[in-house]
Amino acid sequence: METRGTRELRALRPRNGRRDRRAREEPRPRLDSLRAGDDRPWHPFQADTLEGMPVESLFPRLEALLPKVQKPIQYVGGELNSTVKDWDSAGVRWALMYPDAYEVGLPNQGVQILYEILNELPETLAERTYAVWPDLEALMRAEGVPQFTVDAHRPVRAFDVLGLSFSTELGYTNMLTALDLAGIPLRAADRGDDDPIVLAGGHAAFNPEPIADFLDAAVLGDGEQIAIAITEVVREWKAEGSPGGRDELLMRLAESGGVYVPRFYDVDYHPDGRIRRIAPNRPGVPWRVHKHTVMDLDEWPYPKKPLVPLAETVHERFSVEIFRGCTRGCRFCQAGMITRPVRERSITTIGDMVDAGIRASGFNEVGLLSLSSADHSEIGDVAKGLADRYEGTNTSLSLPSTRVDAFNIDLANEFSRNGRRSGLTFAPEGGSERMRKVINKMVTEEDLIRTVTTAYSQGWRQVKLYFMCGLPTEEDADVLGIADLAKKVIQAGREATGSRDVRCTVSIGGFVPKPHTPFQWAAQADHETVDRRLKALKDSLRGDKEYGRAIGLRYHDGKPSIVEGLLSRGDRRVGAVIRAVWEDGGRFDGWSEHFSYQRWMDAAAKAGVDVDWYTTREREENEVLPWDHLDAGLDREWLWQDWQDAVNDVEVEDCRWTPCYDCGVCPTMGTEIQIGPTGRKLLPLTVV
Amino acid sequence: MAQRLRVRYAKRGRLRFTSHRDISRALERALRRADVPVAFSAGFSPHPKISYVGAAAPTGVASEAEYLEISVTRECDPGGLRAALDASLPPGLDVLDVVEAGTGSLADRLECSAWRIRLPGADPALARAAVERFNAAERIEVERLTKKGMRRFDAREAVVSLEAAEEAETTAGQASSQSCVILRMVVRHATPAVRPDDVLTGLRLVADFAPPVPPEVTRLAQGPLDVRTGAPADPFGLDRDNSRGGETEPVSEHVGGDL
Numbered sequence: 001m002e003t004r005g006t007r008e009l010r011a012l013r014p015r016n017g018r019r020d021r022r023a024r025e026e027p028r029p030r031l032d033s034l035r036a037g038d039d040r041p042w043h044p045f046q047a048d049t050l051e052g053m054p055v056e057s058l059f060p061r062l063e064a065l066l067p068k069v070q071k072p073i074q075y076v077g078g079e080l081n082s083t084v085k086d087w088d089s090a091g092v093r094w095a096l097m098y099p100d101a102y103e104v105g106l107p108n109q110g111v112q113i114l115y116e117i118l119n120e121l122p123e124t125l126a127e128r129t130y131a132v133w134p135d136l137e138a139l140m141r142a143e144g145v146p147q148f149t150v151d152a153h154r155p156v157r158a159f160d161v162l163g164l165s166f167s168t169e170l171g172y173t174n175m176l177t178a179l180d181l182a183g184i185p186l187r188a189a190d191r192g193d194d195d196p197i198v199l200a201g202g203h204a205a206f207n208p209e210p211i212a213d214f215l216d217a218a219v220l221g222d223g224e225q226i227a228i229a230i231t232e233v234v235r236e237w238k239a240e241g242s243p244g245g246r247d248e249l250l251m252r253l254a255e256s257g258g259v260y261v262p263r264f265y266d267v268d269y270h271p272d273g274r275i276r277r278i279a280p281n282r283p284g285v286p287w288r289v290h291k292h293t294v295m296d297l298d299e300w301p302y303p304k305k306p307l308v309p310l311a312e313t314v315h316e317r318f319s320v321e322i323f324r325g326c327t328r329g330c331r332f333c334q335a336g337m338i339t340r341p342v343r344e345r346s347i348t349t350i351g352d353m354v355d356a357g358i359r360a361s362g363f364n365e366v367g368l369l370s371l372s373s374a375d376h377s378e379i380g381d382v383a384k385g386l387a388d389r390y391e392g393t394n395t396s397l398s399l400p401s402t403r404v405d406a407f408n409i410d411l412a413n414e415f416s417r418n419g420r421r422s423g424l425t426f427a428p429e430g431g432s433e434r435m436r437k438v439i440n441k442m443v444t445e446e447d448l449i450r451t452v453t454t455a456y457s458q459g460w461r462q463v464k465l466y467f468m469c470g471l472p473t474e475e476d477a478d479v480l481g482i483a484d485l486a487k488k489v490i491q492a493g494r495e496a497t498g499s500r501d502v503r504c505t506v507s508i509g510g511f512v513p514k515p516h517t518p519f520q521w522a523a524q525a526d527h528e529t530v531d532r533r534l535k536a537l538k539d540s541l542r543g544d545k546e547y548g549r550a551i552g553l554r555y556h557d558g559k560p561s562i563v564e565g566l567l568s569r570g571d572r573r574v575g576a577v578i579r580a581v582w583e584d585g586g587r588f589d590g591w592s593e594h595f596s597y598q599r600w601m602d603a604a605a606k607a608g609v610d611v612d613w614y615t616t617r618e619r620e621e622n623e624v625l626p627w628d629h630l631d632a633g634l635d636r637e638w639l640w641q642d643w644q645d646a647v648n649d650v651e652v653e654d655c656r657w658t659p660c661y662d663c664g665v666c667p668t669m670g671t672e673i674q675i676g677p678t679g680r681k682l683l684p685l686t687v688v
Numbered sequence: 689m690a691q692r693l694r695v696r697y698a699k700r701g702r703l704r705f706t707s708h709r710d711i712s713r714a715l716e717r718a719l720r721r722a723d724v725p726v727a728f729s730a731g732f733s734p735h736p737k738i739s740y741v742g743a744a745a746p747t748g749v750a751s752e753a754e755y756l757e758i759s760v761t762r763e764c765d766p767g768g769l770r771a772a773l774d775a776s777l778p779p780g781l782d783v784l785d786v787v788e789a790g791t792g793s794l795a796d797r798l799e800c801s802a803w804r805i806r807l808p809g810a811d812p813a814l815a816r817a818a819v820e821r822f823n824a825a826e827r828i829e830v831e832r833l834t835k836k837g838m839r840r841f842d843a844r845e846a847v848v849s850l851e852a853a854e855e856a857e858t859t860a861g862q863a864s865s866q867s868c869v870i871l872r873m874v875v876r877h878a879t880p881a882v883r884p885d886d887v888l889t890g891l892r893l894v895a896d897f898a899p900p901v902p903p904e905v906t907r908l909a910q911g912p913l914d915v916r917t918g919a920p921a922d923p924f925g926l927d928r929d930n931s932r933g934g935e936t937e938p939v940s941e942h943v944g945g946d947l
């Protein structure tokens with residue numbers, strides 16, 4: 001069935017879609033979609049209790065609970081630049097959720113952008129909802145107050161679409177809490193026509209299989225255009241009187257290949273547990289679902305009116321994305337792989353957005369975001385232009401960049417013109433030369449020493465170094481190499497400054513193999529190995545009389561990475577673990593004070609899921625991976641070759657500055673690299 | 689320093705859940721949005737010269753009368769600044785009055801506060817009886833957890849007046865009306881501060897009076913204690929005598945705010 005909405009959705013398909021190499025078998029249409037047993041636990045907001053209730057503000061009922069909870073301000077909304085639209089005149093209504101606490105969720109760019117874009121559409125309304133802390137959750141359950149939006153405090157179940165943005169897998173249990181509090185059945189198969197379409201996006205949606213049972217749909221890639229396209233499909237379907245119910249709506253979305261509807265795909269397994277095949281189970285559903293790429297960022301200058309919270313949040317600044325994508329080719333980096341190719345925002349649009357955003361928000365800090373901000377083709381002019389423009393205004397600028405070179409220091413100098421030169425961050429990621437070749441982080445020891453020497457001699461007193469532990473092929477010596485490097489950094493600093501007052505902080509993250517990267521086949525290191533190597537590193541630094549006290553070490557133990565690994569590369573069978581953890585009280589897994597490794601292991605054992613099989617097992621080339629039907633554009637053969645190159649210490653260049661090496665994205669997605677320089681300059685602002 | 693301005697602002701409705709820190713962040717941003725030429729301190733991390741005067745109404749308590757002083761680097765018209773700042777703050781944080789600072793300390797003038805406490809669902813007869821007992825007492829020792837730990841102090845002496853009234857509250861669409869008690873009180877500022885919740889604790893101690901749901905507290909006014917009326921007078925009175933601009937708005941209609 002073709003409608004205007006579905007046509008537009010279809011138009012978002014990549015232009016030069018390549019033939020599907022993984023479709024080895026013909027589709028065998030089957031209509032018996034995932035069957036749902038009725039195992040829903042009773043809870044106070046079972047679907048029918050909200051039936052026929054007029055959609056009015058829940059605030060009076062919530063208000064009575066607020067004096068009893070921590071930081072009540074996070075639940076009241078009313079942020080500057082927030083929008084409350086008339087409910088009845090909106091044909092399509094979105095509830096947008098960032099499944100973490102308000103203080104983390106509010107600054108999220110993805111949610112803010114979609115919130116603004118959807119609210120700009122006529123007859124469309126978007127409101128936000130966040131995870132409530134356990135103190136309020138308990139009161140809401142006791143008083144029968146359902147999950148609410150913070151804008152107009154409407155019940156989430158009353159919306160047409162509940163869009164969740166997952167930056168990390170650790171928000172999965174919070175999603176279940178929100179669904180349950182909302183009165184929406186946890187399993188998609190149990191939902192009726194009065195329930196919203198539960199739709200996931202964000203980086204974690206590139207493998208939504210572990211939460212497939214709880215989702216109606218998922219979207220890969222940039223959300224701007226697809227959110228609008230989905231809105232139109234929903235609008236048409238509603239205007240026609242919702243023909244065919246929820247099933248037909250999902251079918252209209254799925255047909256395009258731009259929206260993944262898990263229930264329209266069946267997963268078969270080999271007797272040994274590996275996936276045999278993932279196939280559509282009805283006609284008209286494409287074998288593969290593609291990601292979305294916004295090609296011209298200048299056409300989408302959002303957020304224009306950043307939300308300014310009253311509550312304190314993790315980022316108190318106005319952020320502008322200066323480009324999307326990264327082709328440096330770090331093999332561990334899922335963000336870089338799934339957001340290809342590089343698309344820059346022009347220097348003039350950046351300047352205009354910064355100006356408008358500061359005016360609209362009153363923030364005194366501007367962050368220039370991207371995966372590697374120093375790589376913007378005109379970053380020098382951007383930095384100088386903004387530093388000139390805001391000199392003497394008490395507006396500070398920040399540029400998250402970890403590039404190991406002198407240019408990065410020049411930028412940092414520009415950004416700290418009026419301030420103190422406190423700390424600079426570099427990310428060599430691997431402790432030894434060999435390790436850095438494996439992960440394709442093209443930094444030599446010489447580069448690093450030369451760079452930190454420059455930094456220290458220009459007045460920076462503290463250098464922060466990022467590394468990972470548990471990388472593929474890693475040995476004890478590679479991690480101990482981090483200590484050697486840190487000592488050499490201090491030595492270089494002392495020589496450069498003639499002073500012993502230099503410091504270096506080493507931060508270590510646990511490596512987790514991610515889908516759609518060359519390491520998607522790799523064995524994750526077990527947590528005992530990671531912990532042993534970290535301990536050896538710590539001992540080596542502690543025991544050093546000459547340098548030990550100048551070097552700080554920060555790391556986490558290896559256990560949380562194992563849970564993250566299970567969720568990252570999990571398949572549909574992992575859903576039972578998530579649910580069991582949630583039923584056992586698991587909430588806010590991204591917060592160390594709430595996270596319980598034991599709870600996850602117990603739940604896995606209960607669900608009959610072998611955690612090692614999902615995490616520490618290396619996969620073979622031909623094994624069907626749970627996300628193989630989800631197309632990030634990367635050529636599977638190229639990824640495999642890159643994995644082989646990794647093991648053989650072979651590096652690959654950045655395609656922005658060297659010829660295309662056929663990762664597959666551009667031809668598959670019909671995209672191309674979009675970079676400057678434009679040659680334009682930032683104009684100083686005229687003071688009013 | 690070019691000029692010092694005194695500001696009276698309200699926190700209303702759902703924004704009563706802002707903490708003092710939340711308000712100070714919101715205010716600094718609003719000053720930037722409104723292009724107010726705030727003076728900054730010198731040093732590595734300059735901060736705007738804003739001082740909050742008097743004890744802030746606690747988180748969860750609404751107020752019609754919070755005070756602060758701002759230093760600006762260039763002369764500003766108080767009326768214009770009031771409007772610009774008010775427009776730059778989220779609705780619910782409302783700037784009511786701005787005057788140029790006269791001589792004398794504003795803090796010294798904030799001698800007492802007038803409070804109103806709504807107690808939905810409370811029994812009016814019991815409330816009246818409790819208030820009578822409270823007023824008749826010499827001393828009422830209460831305990832409260834303060835920053836310095838658990839403290840025991842008298843909640844009676846600082847209370848200049850306390851009375852209970854009844855408000856008939858009719859909920860839309862409902863035939864029945866629920867009783868609602870309104871307590872009004874004027875309390876002298878003391879150390880440790882006697883807050884409305886201390887008075888409620890006192891009522892519980894003297895007469896076992898306890899409201900069924902959390903009370904809704906609003907600070908109505910702060911100022912020098914006017915002995916004739918027994919209520920706080922306008923603390924800007926002295927500034928207004930020798931400065932231009934700045935008119936007090938009739939604020940009583942806004943009390944409680946709405947969503």
Ligand code: SF4
Nearest residue numbers: 655660661663665666
């Ligand atoms: S297809 Fe070529 S140009 Fe495009 S991102 Fe991949 S390597 Fe770079």
